[in-house]
Amino acid sequence: MPGDPFALADEWGPKAVLHLHRPSVGLRAILVIDNVALGPAIGGVRMAPDVTLVECFRLARAMSLKNAAAGLPHGGGKAVIAADPRRPVEEREQLVRAFARSIEGLVDYIPGPDMGTDETAMGWIADEIGRAIGRPALMGGIPLDELGATGFGVAVACEEACAHLEMKLAGARVAIQGFGAVGRHAARLLAARGARIVGVADSGGAVLAPRGLDVAALLAHKEGGVSVTTFPGGTAAPLAALLEVACDIWIPAARPDVIDAANVGRLAARLVVPGANIPVAPEAEPLLHERGILLVPDFIANAGGVICGAIEHAGGRQSEVFGVIEEKIRANLRQILAEAGSAELPREAALRLAKDRLRRARAFRRWR
Numbered sequence: 001m002p003g004d005p006f007a008l009a010d011e012w013g014p015k016a017v018l019h020l021h022r023p024s025v026g027l028r029a030i031l032v033i034d035n036v037a038l039g040p041a042i043g044g045v046r047m048a049p050d051v052t053l054v055e056c057f058r059l060a061r062a063m064s065l066k067n068a069a070a071g072l073p074h075g076g077g078k079a080v081i082a083a084d085p086r087r088p089v090e091e092r093e094q095l096v097r098a099f100a101r102s103i104e105g106l107v108d109y110i111p112g113p114d115m116g117t118d119e120t121a122m123g124w125i126a127d128e129i130g131r132a133i134g135r136p137a138l139m140g141g142i143p144l145d146e147l148g149a150t151g152f153g154v155a156v157a158c159e160e161a162c163a164h165l166e167m168k169l170a171g172a173r174v175a176i177q178g179f180g181a182v183g184r185h186a187a188r189l190l191a192a193r194g195a196r197i198v199g200v201a202d203s204g205g206a207v208l209a210p211r212g213l214d215v216a217a218l219l220a221h222k223e224g225g226v227s228v229t230t231f232p233g234g235t236a237a238p239l240a241a242l243l244e245v246a247c248d249i250w251i252p253a254a255r256p257d258v259i260d261a262a263n264v265g266r267l268a269a270r271l272v273v274p275g276a277n278i279p280v281a282p283e284a285e286p287l288l289h290e291r292g293i294l295l296v297p298d299f300i301a302n303a304g305g306v307i308c309g310a311i312e313h314a315g316g317r318q319s320e321v322f323g324v325i326e327e328k329i330r331a332n333l334r335q336i337l338a339e340a341g342s343a344e345l346p347r348e349a350a351l352r353l354a355k356d357r358l359r360r361a362r363a364f365r366r367w368r
Contacts (some may be wrong), residue, residue, distance in 0.1 A: 008057055012358060015075075017057070020102040023044060027098045028082040031058035032290055035074065036108050037361040038068060041077030042258035042309055045099070045121065046115025047092070048288055051080035055256060062277040063306070066299035068354040068361075070328050074308045077109045085116035098122045098129035107131075112144075112309050115276075117256075119143040128174040133309030142321060144305045151185025151323050153304025154275045158190060158249055160333045161271055161296050170194030173212075173247040175269070177239075179228055180252030182275040182302065184219055191215040197357040198214065199237075201254075202228050209234035243267055243289040253280035259284050267293065283316065299333050299348040302335045 013034035020029040033041050043063040056078050064076030078282075082169050083095055096117070103109060111125050111286065113134040122132040123139050128149055135141025146152065162169045174195045179202045196212035204227025207213065214233050221231045229236040243250075243259075244266050252258050253275030260281040271282045272288065273294045274280065280288070280295060288295045306326040311320055336349040 001338045003128050008054070012061070014060060015108070017053070019101065022098045022102065025094050025098045027095055027102070029054045029079060029099050029102070030081045031077065031103060031106070031109065032056045033077040033106070033109050034060035035064040035358060036073050036075035036224035037358050037365055038288040040108050040110055041074040041075040042067060042110045042112060042306055042313070043077035043079065044112045045079045045081065045117050046114040047081045047083055047085040047116030048085045048326050049082060051082055056080045058256065058278050060301050064308055065351065065354040065359070068357040069299055069332055069350060070303045071309055071357070072307065074310055079103070079111060092121070093124055093359050096124045097128050097209045100125040103149070104129045104228060110313060112306070113181070116295045117143055118181070127314065133312050142308055142318050144308040145181040146190065147308065147321065148185025148186060149308035149321060149325060150182045150275065150302050150305035152185045152189055152322055153307070153329050154182065154251060154273055154301055155193065157194065157296050157301040157333055158271070158273050158327050161273060161294060164337045165271060165294060167248065167270065171196060172249055173198045174251065175199040175240050175242055175245045175247040175350070176251045176253055177258060178252065179222065183251065183253035186223065186253065186275055188217050188219065191274070195249070198247055199242050200228050201239050201242045205239050206237045207231050207234035208237050208241065208245055212244070248271060254279070257281040261287065264288060269293060272296065273301050275302050275339050277302065284349060285345060295346065296333065297336070299354070300329065318343060
């Protein structure tokens, strides 16, 4: 990818790119508001030590596409805070509150949880500036990570894509890279549908079990704050080994570009359903297609969290969330897979869907 984010700019955005710096508390952050044709941007606040401006831009664009494809009255944005999320809670709170105060006047952006942040962090932000999604239930929010909204949508996408491939989800072998807020719920929900979780990975490495992991026991094990590699119900392996595990469905639910041109040939799956944004490098997508591996577009598969957030922002009820997520993801995925057929990348059909909605919305805006 180019090092200059403005080389990525186009007719759709970004609307604004801001660098936020508060030396007194050690805050270094970036906010990209990509597109607001449909309404104020919703996008997560990511905390990681190695985030970059280009990564932030790409994630913000993914949110614009995701919100448009899901038919939400919101644009896309993303914020990144350059810090280790494992630092003491008092330090994280100070950073998050300083970030919130820095964006108080940027009302075109509504923060949400992302990798390295959670409902508690959204509570801090809401306390500072009065706007955030994924807030704790005690603050009137719908805690999307606690509910597993994104993981639920991924499970629905797996079910729909399996039907398209005429493959049964019950008994299908699933590997999940990333076992945080998205991956753990996806594992739980897919296991409940009869899938066999044959491998999972976190930042410490992977655990493999060809006959299937006991997901309930693994979830209980992870509550102790340890790596999946120490789980006694499987075999510990390096993180890279998960890419090569024999499976039917591979779910990337962690960082960007985990599948690239260099390693795509090692993937042993029929179906890739992203739980994370931009987990497949652009140059790897046609290579997957050539190998007959179906890649569900990320901004279709993992839209459950932002759909939940939009319901919360509109004052909706928690009881609505799962029905709306399932309806939107099933309908969109069914449409784009039918349009793409066997010749076209599903992403191209998904881009047409999202950009058509953005184009029509833009016609109503004075400043385009």
